Amino acid sequence: MIPRKSRSSLIPRIRSICQSALQTAPDVPSPHAGFIREDLLTKGTPEDVRRAVRSILKTAGSRPGFILGTSDFLEEGTPERNLEVIMETVLGG
Numbered sequence: 001m002i003p004r005k006s007r008s009s010l011i012p013r014i015r016s017i018c019q020s021a022l023q024t025a026p027d028v029p030s031p032h033a034g035f036i037r038e039d040l041l042t043k044g045t046p047e048d049v050r051r052a053v054r055s056i057l058k059t060a061g062s063r064p065g066f067i068l069g070t071s072d073f074l075e076e077g078t079p080e081r082n083l084e085v086i087m088e089t090v091l092g093g
Helices: 004-024 038-043 046-060 080-090
Strands: 033-035 067-069
Touching: 033 046, 038 046, 038 080, 046 067, 046 080
Parallel strands: 033 067
Antiparallel strands: none
């Protein structure tokens, strides 16, 4: 479970990354998206999440306007480390 205090510190970081991406992303009328399964986020290890993100990014290639997401919600109990791994992997970690 992500403690409420940790969530409040994680949200501004995610918002900042998203805003930066929106400012530099090309104007694409129909973006492509890849989603990380919710069960993987809640029950998978950080390495499971890293593999999934890399696979999605490989499939997406260099398509402009690609959006990586976690579906439309985060399940209560989602480990904060798994969310951090998403950001690290997308940013080249």
